Amino acid sequence: MTNYREIAWQGLWKNNPGLVQLLGLCPLLAVTATVTNALGLGLATLLVLVGSNILVSLVRDYVPKEIRIPVFVMIIAALVTCVQLLINAYAYGLYLSLGIFLPLIVTNCVIIGRAEAFASRNNVTSAAFDGLMMGVGFTGILVVLGGMRELLGQGTLFDGAELLLGDWASSLTIQVFNVESPFLLAMLPPGAFIAMGLLIALKNVIDAQIENRKPQQETETIARARITKVS
Template identity: 80%
Template sequence: MSDYREIAWQGLWKNNPGLVQLLGLCPLLAVTATLTNAIGLGFATMLVLIGSNILVSLVRDYVPKEIRIPVFVMIIAALVTCVQLLINAYAYGLYLSLGIFLPLIVTNCVIIGRAEAFASRNNVAKAAFDGVMMGIGFTLVLMVLGACREILGQGTLFDGADLLLGDWAKGLTIHLWQVDTNFLLAMLPPGAFIAMGFLIAIKNVIDSKLAQRTMPANPEPAVTRARITKVS
């Protein structure tokens, strides 16, 4: 169980693909104008990540090292096509909203990176769990970024929820305040880049506070310990 706790900690916080590894920044900055888009892209990426980790782990002993990357890319591309067709069939509005960034999941460094660094070296159970944790970690970053941009940009939350969940979800939109014109800086990619910088800074501050708590209150200098040993 300690291995699985470490995998969860790595994916959700310590080695988060969005905040630490800084992978998949193109869709992360471009698509997260609303929370709905962020959830949709995060969910699609997570499905592909879990599926690719499982399949790569299953075939890892049968694929020659010389061609492993092309094989991994083919697996990822097949899964992305399946997810794209599902979203096109059941959430067409979201499909149009995500646009080119949906098929570009194939080139997302998070997926190919986990396939090469983890799934190709571990069993199916650990590979699947790693896909779940990395996917959740990436999705959470997308959701926080999308929520911040949507609130600052247009004063709402869950705008366009019907694109993801159907017509019944139109009532889920929360209007926090009325704005005459949208705050374009928050809605455009430069605003996402600035917001992402703040999120990374907040994570670094939290990590610094946690590190200070784990350090001894008054660590004894090494020179002092050496002198005490010599005198005694």
């Protein structure tokens, strides 16, 4: 029986592609100068992840093991082409902003890794849910990283939202504080490395606190059980 709670926990936190597996770091660090770019690439990756997991799960019993990786790559490439054409048609500004990193989704280790490690070994429903959770986890890290860099770099949030959502979204831009000149360290890849390191460190601190609380919780549970038994 599929444990969907465990799949969600793995994708969103415990085995997050960006924070733990450290996969897909090239677009993670290069495109996340703004929240808009991060969200656009994250949603594109999520769509490809879900679609590729579903298709790989459907054909897993018909593909010989010797050629499974080329077949998986062909499936991913076809889906990336579809997503790229959709973004080109409906969000052309974002398409130009993301540039080469859209077609490079084909080589994203997150997608190939989930196709090989999970989708090729599980049913369609579980594979789709795994793709969704991994995609949401990856998109979440992209957005958080993009928010940190945009805020520190130019004092705004959701700058260029109209590139993703249309002209009406230009009003979504939030000017948190005014800067005389952009903070280039935050906007350039070195700033992305630093911000990513801080996020990984924060996750490790939270995980350590959770682990330290477990013995105390277990002791309290045992004590309550003894009290209940005596009563």
